[in-house]
Structures are given as structure tokens and as C-alpha cells.
Amino acid sequence: MDTIAARAPVTTTAETSFERPNYLNSSYGWKSWLLTLDHKRIAILYLISVTAFFALGGIFAGLVRLELLTPEGDLMGPDTYNRVFTMHGVIMVFFFLIPAIPAVLGNFLVPLMVGAKDLAMPRLNLASWYVYNLGGLFTLWAVVHGGVDTGWTFYTPFSTTYSNTYVIPTALGIFITGFSTIFTALNFIITIHRMRAPGLSWFRLPLFIWSTYATSLIIMLGTPVIAITILLVGIERGFHIGIFDPRLGGDPVLFEHMFWFYSHPAVYIMILPAMGVVSELVGHFARKKVFGYRIVAFASVAIAVLGFLVWGHHLFVAGESVYSATVFSVLSMLVAVPSAVKVFNWTATLYEGSISYQTPMLYALGFIGLFTIGGLTGVMVATLGIDVHVHDTYFVVAHFHYVMVGGTIMAYLGGLHYWWPKMTGRLYSTFLSRLSALLVFVGFNLTFFPQFILGYLGMPRRYWSYPPEFQVLNVLSTAGATVLGVGYLLPICYFGWSLRYGAKSGNNPWGAVSLEWDTPSPPPTENFYTTPVVTHGPYEYLAEDVHNRLTQEANFE
Amino acid sequence: MNSTPLVDGHAHGDGHRHPAHQFETMEQQKETSTLGMWLFLVTEIMFFGGLFTAYVIYRHMYPDAFAAASSTLDVKWGGINTAVLICSSLTMALAIRSAQVNWRKGILIFLSLTMLLGLTFLGIKAIEYRAKFVERHVPGDVLNEPFHFELENHHEAAVAQAQDPLYPRHAEIFFALYFIMTGVHATHMIIGILILAVLWHFSRKGKFDSEYYNPLEMTGLYWHFVDIVWIFLFPLLYLLGAHTH
Numbered sequence: 133m134d135t136i137a138a139r140a141p142v143t144t145t146a147e148t149s150f151e152r153p154n155y156l157n158s159s160y161g162w163k164s165w166l167l168t169l170d171h172k173r174i175a176i177l178y179l180i181s182v183t184a185f186f187a188l189g190g191i192f193a194g195l196v197r198l199e200l201l202t203p204e205g206d207l208m209g210p211d212t213y214n215r216v217f218t219m220h221g222v223i224m225v226f227f228f229l230i231p232a233i234p235a236v237l238g239n240f241l242v243p244l245m246v247g248a249k250d251l252a253m254p255r256l257n258l259a260s261w262y263v264y265n266l267g268g269l270f271t272l273w274a275v276v277h278g279g280v281d282t283g284w285t286f287y288t289p290f291s292t293t294y295s296n297t298y299v300i301p302t303a304l305g306i307f308i309t310g311f312s313t314i315f316t317a318l319n320f321i322i323t324i325h326r327m328r329a330p331g332l333s334w335f336r337l338p339l340f341i342w343s344t345y346a347t348s349l350i351i352m353l354g355t356p357v358i359a360i361t362i363l364l365v366g367i368e369r370g371f372h373i374g375i376f377d378p379r380l381g382g383d384p385v386l387f388e389h390m391f392w393f394y395s396h397p398a399v400y401i402m403i404l405p406a407m408g409v410v411s412e413l414v415g416h417f418a419r420k421k422v423f424g425y426r427i428v429a430f431a432s433v434a435i436a437v438l439g440f441l442v443w444g445h446h447l448f449v450a451g452e453s454v455y456s457a458t459v460f461s462v463l464s465m466l467v468a469v470p471s472a473v474k475v476f477n478w479t480a481t482l483y484e485g486s487i488s489y490q491t492p493m494l495y496a497l498g499f500i501g502l503f504t505i506g507g508l509t510g511v512m513v514a515t516l517g518i519d520v521h522v523h524d525t526y527f528v529v530a531h532f533h534y535v536m537v538g539g540t541i542m543a544y545l546g547g548l549h550y551w552w553p554k555m556t557g558r559l560y561s562t563f564l565s566r567l568s569a570l571l572v573f574v575g576f577n578l579t580f581f582p583q584f585i586l587g588y589l590g591m592p593r594r595y596w597s598y599p600p601e602f603q604v605l606n607v608l609s610t611a612g613a614t615v616l617g618v619g620y621l622l623p624i625c626y627f628g629w630s631l632r633y634g635a636k637s638g639n640n641p642w643g644a645v646s647l648e649w650d651t652p653s654p655p656p657t658e659n660f661y662t663t664p665v666v667t668h669g670p671y672e673y674l675a676e677d678v679h680n681r682l683t684q685e686a687n688f689e
Numbered sequence: 690m691n692s693t694p695l696v697d698g699h700a701h702g703d704g705h706r707h708p709a710h711q712f713e714t715m716e717q718q719k720e721t722s723t724l725g726m727w728l729f730l731v732t733e734i735m736f737f738g739g740l741f742t743a744y745v746i747y748r749h750m751y752p753d754a755f756a757a758a759s760s761t762l763d764v765k766w767g768g769i770n771t772a773v774l775i776c777s778s779l780t781m782a783l784a785i786r787s788a789q790v791n792w793r794k795g796i797l798i799f800l801s802l803t804m805l806l807g808l809t810f811l812g813i814k815a816i817e818y819r820a821k822f823v824e825r826h827v828p829g830d831v832l833n834e835p836f837h838f839e840l841e842n843h844h845e846a847a848v849a850q851a852q853d854p855l856y857p858r859h860a861e862i863f864f865a866l867y868f869i870m871t872g873v874h875a876t877h878m879i880i881g882i883l884i885l886a887v888l889w890h891f892s893r894k895g896k897f898d899s900e901y902y903n904p905l906e907m908t909g910l911y912w913h914f915v916d917i918v919w920i921f922l923f924p925l926l927y928l929l930g931a932h933t934h
Contacts, residue, residue, distance in 0.1 A: 327721065356736035360736050360739035361739060363869075371829035372830055374858070381859045381862055383750070
């Protein structure tokens with residue numbers, strides 16, 4: 133019964149809590165935001181920045197799809213096209229996908245989920261937002277002045293010797309932004325280690341915390357390597373010193389090794405937090421403890437560890453020896469094991485669960501389906517024989533978009549919809565949000581499934597034109613991108629609308645039992661009025677909770 | 690860096706120190722920042738690790754050119770600098786010890802000595818860089834004159850030529866790595882000295898004593914780390930060609 137008692141305040145204080153100030157109305161003015169040390173406000177600042185970069189990256193994606201509507205270069209020539217897809221990749225990867233879930237949802241939720249008043253280093257946290265934007269400014273400067281055409285991978289010697297575009301400012305922007313990621317990750321790790329509320333043992337932590345922890349480990353170990361690699365590229369380009377230049381005795385493949393040593397684990401930086409979000413959503417919307425909680429938690433760590441041992445699968449056709457290629461191929465397939473463990477455990481959680489198809493759950497279910505396709509095609513491209521054929525084709529493009537967009541962005545949107553009442557205390561339109569989930573799912577599949585076929589038929593990536601027989605599939609893809617764009621625009625509209633006109637959500641609109649809902653929504657600046665004492669795990673729903681949820685859901689509708 | 694405890698470990702009117710608002714106790718605050726510092730050093734290891742990897746690979750590809758290029762570095766200055774840095778690690782540790790035994794003047798003395806030794810290191814490094822500039826051992830197009838590398842001993846030059854016809858070119862890669870590695874290290878030294886200067890300022894204000902000296906300890910970790918990087922750089926860069934003499 134003590135578990136019920138611990139949760140009791142949530143329902144009883146629902147009406148009275150708004151009399152006390154929360155983090156949004158405790159102080160006003162731009163200074164109170166730009167100089168805030170509150171992790172929740174910093175999360176909101178990040179939300180704004182990240183959304184802006186997402187929109188910019190989305191515009192470039194739209195231009196790519198528009199150009200590929202016809203086989204000829206009707207809209208732009210090859211040089212412009214190279215810049216457009218490069219800017220799309222650079223902005224989406226470094227300024228949206230990597231920071232999105234950790235810096236927005238993670239910043240907001242980690243202290244709430246561990247029952248702390250703030251992250252361990254609030255100043256560092258604020259600094260990370262400024263550093264992120266500083267890096268963004270460098271990259272934007274490059275965009276405004278004509279962009280980069282190297283692809284987001286900056287392969288040498290093209291990036292160091294032959295490209296005539298703004299490689300150094302872009303690289304500098306990524307170098308600087310890397311620090312912001314490191315600051316955030318460092319904060320998360322020490323907060324999770326040292327600032328958990330009394331009674332909050334490791335196995336009572338929400339799975340989002342476990343995946344955030346694993347992500348932070350990858351960031352700490354990987355990001356410095358891309359930093360030094362990019363620095364070397366900059367120096368090489370600036371002074372022509374021959375580190376990666378074969379004419380001067382350098383080895384361009386060394387760059388590929390160093391780049392992918394970070395950039396492959398970076399894929400897990402993007403997907404692990406997404407998996408954490410989905411674990412939360414599946415558990416809470418099935419009203420069940422996540423099946424195999426410990427295994428799911430350790431699977432995150434396993435993915436983080438294995439993620440560092442597979443970078444060589446990007447070099448199968450770059451002159452890697454057949455022996456190392458074989459080893460990298462086997463190791464890459466091993467990553468499928470913990471990933472599949474997660475997918476199976478989410479599915480098992482749904483079994484006999486009390487499932488409600490609220491918007492966040494729709495996104496989560498979409499994630500599971502799309503990630504499964506992305507993951508399985510990942511095993512295909514990890515296979516040496518297949519990769520030689522589909523390498524650098526749209527098959528690979530479709531594969532990683534299924535993981536990054538179908539996976540990460542679906543989970544990010546699902547998480548935003550789930551925690552939006554927590555962040556703002558407001559409800560958004562149920563109909564529009566369900567519509568957007570549907571549009572994103574349909575639009576996404578329509579955009580990227582044809583690309584699997586295109587790639588398999590041999591259409592290479594990164595070309596501005598293609599043989600006319602590929603046009604039908606490309607038109608389908610572009611049509612899908614339009615639907616997808618509408619699906620992404622909708623949330624911006626109704627989230628914005630909800631800020632002013634949305635109904636008050638109450639403290640716990642979902643009737644969830646995890647710690648972050650055990651305080652008012654929006655939370656007070658200090659997160660909890662008294663330090664919480666945790667007596668149960670995050671998904672311990674009782675029959676009464678399920679009943680409560682049904683009543684609360686009726687209100688929500 | 691750990692700026693948080695710097696300003697937050699303040700003593701209130703009642704003479705007791707209070708942790709920053711997000712912490713429950715001073716002990717928790719200290720433990721957290723210590724863990725944070727070690728994690729930061731992990732990222733530093735990975736950062737230098739990338740450079741060391743590049744070095745190891747090229748040394749493996751071009752062992753003779755690397756040995757020849759290494760022999761032009763001045764082991765004497767490198768050795769002196771190693772000693773200087775080890776001494777500075779000692780004075781850094783003594784500064785922390787002074788805080789532990791509440792000898793506030795000692796903190797100031799030893800912090801000053803550490804900064805002085807750090808600057809000595811940078812001065813010697815500047816002398817060495819100048820020598821490389823004079824000898825035109827500067828890779829790429831940094832100088833107006835192109836990179837030039839030639840072994841003075843004709844016999845050695847002939848041997849090197851036979852083993853690796855492109856050895857001056859590959860020596861250029863050695864010097865590129867030499868300048869980048871020592872340059873990144875020197876940048877870390879400069880940052881360290883700046884932090885020490887800030888700590889010196891706080892020490893003068895009497896911020897640190899046996900109850901609270903965490904920023905000193907964290908900076909000490911950083912300083913020792915930067916020293917250890919040099920302990921690896923010195924043999925890799927300077928002693929590689931020693932056997933040719």
C-alpha cells in the first residue's frame with residue numbers, strides 16, 4: 133500500500149498546484165531565460181534552436197527531393213545539388229539528430245526522473261546551449277556564403293584539397309558543437325551517478341535514463357575523436373601538410389577510419405535515446421512493467437559497447453583487407469542482437485497490456501515498425517557480399533533514414549507529445565496530433581520505401597540526375613516527402629497553439645506512475661517541493677492505476 | 690571546466706560552507722565534481738588518442754623517415770622540459786597539500802611556482818619552434834619558403850634514401866604531427882596556466898582552506914594529465930631517432 137501512498141499527492145494536489153509558481157512563471161523577461169541555470173528552461177531553449185535547425189535541414193531535404201522529381205537537372209546543377217545534400221546532412225546529423233533527444237527531452241527529464249533539483253553542473257549546461265549555437269552560427273555562415281559540397285562525411289582528399297567550398301567554417305562549427313554535446317553528456321553521467329533521489333536504485337531508473345546514460349558514454353568516448361579528426365582536416369586544408377593527402381605520403385583512408393570511429397557510434401547516439409523514449413511510451417501506454425526491464429537496460433549498454441567495434445563496415449569498398457572486413461561484418465551483425473532484444477521486449481510488453489492508442493503511443497508503434505525495417509536492412513548492408521552491391525546506392529540512403537528519421541524523429545516526436553503536458557502544462561489537439569502521427573508514418577514510408585527499390589536497382593546516391601526509368605519511384609518518394617513535411621509542420625502549429633489556447637493538462641494527464649509525473653506540471657523550479665523518496669520502479673502499474681487511467685483518459689478526450 | 694564549485698562553495702555568514710543549490714551536501718558536490726573531472730580527462734585521452742593513433746600509423750608506414758626527422762629535434766631541450774613539467778606537477782601537488790594543512794600562503798607560493806614552471810616550459814618550446822622555423826622544418830605552406838629536410842651526414846642520407854626514396858616528404862608528415870601534437874599540448878598548458886591564475890586570484894581572497902579546496906584538486910588532476918601527455922610525447926617525438934647518433 134505504501135506505493136499508493138507515495139503517489140497519492142499527484143491526484144490530490146491537481147487543482148491547488150497552480151497557485152505555487154512553476155518554472156515557467158517564476159520569473160519573466162529575456163534575461164531570465166538567456167541566463168537561466170534551470171535545466172528545464174535550457175531544455176526549452178534547446179527545443180527552439182533544434183527546431184530551427186530541423187526546419188533548415190528540412191528545407192534542404194525538400195530541395196533535394198524537388199530536384200529529383202525529374203531525371204534532368206531542372207532546378208539546379210550538380211554543384212548546387214552537392215551543396216544542398218551536404219548541408220541537409222550536416223545540419224540534420226550534427227545540429228538536429230545528435231542533440232535533439234538528449235538536449236531537449238534529456239535536459240528536461242533527467243533531473244526529474246532521478247529526483248534531483250537540477251543537473252549537477254547547471255552553468256556547464258547553459259554553456260552547452262551557447263556553444264551549440266556558436267557552432268551553429270559558424271555552419272550557418274558557411275551556408276549563407278555558399279555552403280559545402282563534400283557530403284556530411286568530409287572524405288579526404290576531396291575535402292582537404294579539391295573542394296572549393298566553405299569546408300573550414302563548417303568543420304569548425306561541428307568541432308565547436310561537439311563540445312556542447314560533451315558538456316551535456318558529462319552532466320548526465322555525473323547526475324545519474326551521484327544525484328539520484330533516496331531509494332532510487334539503478335534498477336528503479338526509467339529505461340530512458342539507462343539509454344541516456346549509454347548515449348552519454350558514447351558521446352564522451354567518441355566526440356573527442358571526431359574533434360581531433362576535424363581539426364586535422366582543417367589544418368591539412370589550411371596549410372597543406374599532407375596528413376591525409378596521398379601525394380604527400382598521407383593516407384586518406386586513415387581519415388575514413390578516424391571519421392567513422394566516431395560517426396558510426398554517433399548513429400547510436402541518435403538511436404539509443406530514441407529507444408529509451410519508446411521504452412517509456414510502451415510501458416506507460418500498455419500500463420505494464422516493460423518486459424525484461426534489466427535486459428532492455430543492459431541492451432542499451434551493449435549497443436554502446438558494440439557500437440565502437442563496427443566502424444570498419446563503412447570501409448568495405450575502401451580497400452580494407454578482407455580479414456578485417458569479415459571481422460567488422462560479424463561485429464556489425466552482433467549489434468542486431470541487443471537491438472532485436474529491445475524490439476522483442478517492447479512487443480512482449482504490449483502482450484496482454486492495457487494499451488491505449490494516444491498520440492505518443494502511435495509514434496512509438498510507428499517507431500517499432502520502422503526501426504525494425506531499418507535494423508534488418510542494417511544486417512543486410514553489414515553483409516559483405518550485399519554491401520559491395522548496394523554501397524553508395526539509395527538502398528543505404530533508405531536504410532539509414534529508416535533508422536534516423538523513422539527511428540529517432542518518430543521517437544522524438546512521440547516523446548514531445550508525451551511530455552508536452554509536463555513541459556507546458558497544456559494539452560494539444562488529440563485529432564490533429566493523431567493525424568500528424570499518421571501523416572508522418574505514411575509520408576515517411578512513401579518517401580523512403582521506394583528508395584530501397586531504387587538502390588537495389590542500382591541508383592547511386594549523391595547524383596543530381598538519374599536515368600528516366602527511375603522516375604516513377606522518385607516521384608513517389610518526392611510525393612511522400614511532401615506528406616512527411618505536412619506531418620512535421622502540424623505539430624509545430626498545434627504545439628504553438630496549445631501554449632496559449634490549449635486546455636490545462638493537470639499534473640498527470642496520462643495517469644503515469646513514474647517519478648517525473650510525481651510533481652506538478654509544469655514543475656516548480658526546484659522540481660520537487662520535497663526530495664522524493666522512491667519506493668517502486670517506474671512502470672509498476674496496479675489495477676487501480678489502470679482504472680484511474682481509463683477515467684483520466686475519458687477526461688482527456 | 691569545473692567552474693561550478695569555484696563560486697558555489699561559498700561560506701555564508703555563519704562560517705559554514707553550503708553546497709550549490711542542486712546538491713544536498715558538500716560531500717555530494719565534491720564527489721560529483723571529481724567524477725566529472727575524471728570523465729573530462731577521459732574525453733581528453735580520446736582526443737589525444739586520435740593524434741597518437743595517426744602518429745603510430747605513420748611511424749609504422751615510414752619508420753626510417755620518422756627516425757631521421759626525430760634525430761633533428763633537440764633532446765637536451767626536450768629533456769629539460771620533461772624535468773620542468775615533472776617539477777611543476779610536484780609544486781601543484783604541494784599547493785593542494787598547503788590547502789589541506791591550511792597554509793594559505795603556501796597555496797599562493799606553490800601556485801605561482803607551478804605557473805612559472807609552466808611558462809618556462811612554453812618558453813623552451815618557443816625556442817625549439819624557432820629552431821625548426823630557422824631550419825625550415827615547417828611542413829606545408831605555413832612559411833613562405835617550402836619545407837626543406839636533408840640529413841647532414843651524407844652516409845646517413847644515402848642510407849635513408851635507399852630505404853625510403855621519398856624520405857624528406859615523409860619527414861614532413863613527422864613534423865606536421867610534431868607541430869600539431871606539441872601545439873595541442875601547449876594549448877592545454879596555456880589553458881592550465883590561465884586556470885591557475887584564476888585559482889591564484891581566489892586563493893588570495895582566501896577562498897581555499899582545508900575544508901574546501903576542490904577546485905585546486907580538480908585543476909591538479911588536469912595539470913597532471915597534461916604532464917602525462919608530455920611524458921608520452923617526449924619519447925615518441927624526441928627519442929625515436931636517438932639510436933642513429
